[in-house]
Amino acid sequence: MSAQPITEADLQAWVDAALPEARRAEVEDYLAAQPAEAERVLAYQEQKLALRSLFNPVLDEPLPENLTALASPPPAAAIERPPKPLLERWSLQRIAASVLIALVGGLAGWLAHDRYPSAENLARTSPLPHQAAVAHAVFSPDVRRPVEVSAENEDQLVAWLSKRLGTPVRPPKLGALGFELIGGRLLPGNSGPVAQFMYQDATGQRLTLYVSTENATNQDTAFRFAKEGQVNVFYWIDGKFGYALSAGIDKGKLARIATAVYDQLDRK
Amino acid sequence: MDNRAILAEIPRLRRYARAMLGDRAAADDLVQDTLERAWSRLFQWRAGSDMRAWLFGIMHNLRVDQLRRPRLATQSIDEDDFDVPTRPTQTDELELRDIESALNHLPDEQREVLLLVALEEMGYADIAATLGIPIGTVMSRLSRGRERLRLIMNGEHASARLRVVR
Known part of the structure; x- marks a missing residue:
């Protein structure tokens, strides 16, 4: 037996051939005596090989032009300059570009919306999922004040939001799916108020339902899915109502919750 | 920073980004952002140091930023279902x-x-x-x-x- 006990780090380093020769021999003696451990580290080696065969082909793919172009300095980048003006310039440029893209995209979207109300256009240009995802990202991490009116006063919450939206709105009950209402708030929409209901499960995972009454086109849609970073959004339009359910949980689970919400709202 | 040196790193950045994100387009977007940020922060790179580690560090930081401040990527459900990674x-x-x-x-x-x-x-x-x-x-x-x-x-x-x- 070796003087020093074999540690987990030794085993990992053995998998990665990162041990000095002498230590490697000691680890191998240990593994020879510990078949379960040997099996485990061999599985790790297989993982490594499998990951390489899975992803190494990417190395041989032809590079997209936008990436090869970036092997040379971008014309706008001032190189070897102090950080501050440089950063400002870059971020201003990027902000300007994204504002322009958003404006053009939004305009094109709204123009296309009436003319070609195809599934794809609706999915790409509807501002609903974006607004909902932003509202989710802003308020759901808030520990101290995630909602304006808490669910303890659910009747008040419902009365208040219904009054401000000018139409009855009621939060669906998602207790069967593990999510309890924690409250709601009023938010500015494109032309008036919209409501956000927030739910939370036992692990603290939050879910928001964004309810807009601004849909003028009366173009009902089936479920659509959007993704903003880690926030997944299912949304649909029902008459003048637009609904968007946002959470940082996987798409399949969110889809089940969205179905439950849809069913409850449909029965109202 | 030498053009050829950075060009040589792009396939590796792509491979890693693809493995991290699972999605080809999102991965290439991340590589693009990484290269742009690398150029804009070239003054931070010490000549002679490991460029690969530096670039991977930038990519890591960008990814952390992205997770904090997400961007909109909308797709229809059908499209998403047929989105099979190329392999x-x-x-x-x-x-x-x-x-x-x-x-x-x-x-x-x-x-x-x-x-x-x-x-x-x-x-x-x-x-x-x-x-x-x-x-x-x-x-x-x-x-x-x-x-x-x-x-x-x-x-x-x-x-x-x-x-x-x-």
């Missing part, structure tokens, strides 16, 4: 698929370390420097990530039979 046909494709889906079940920080070790063959100390974490954290993430991946793969292969896992 050459291989006889052991099923097994590879398994490891790919198992990989997606790892927390980001474990997947990151695991991929830097497996794909980039980076040393533990280099990974610690690239990610800005202590080497002990690298080791524990690697160890937990590998074990978790192993258990997930075992579970999937164990068909319908229950297995007792300590």
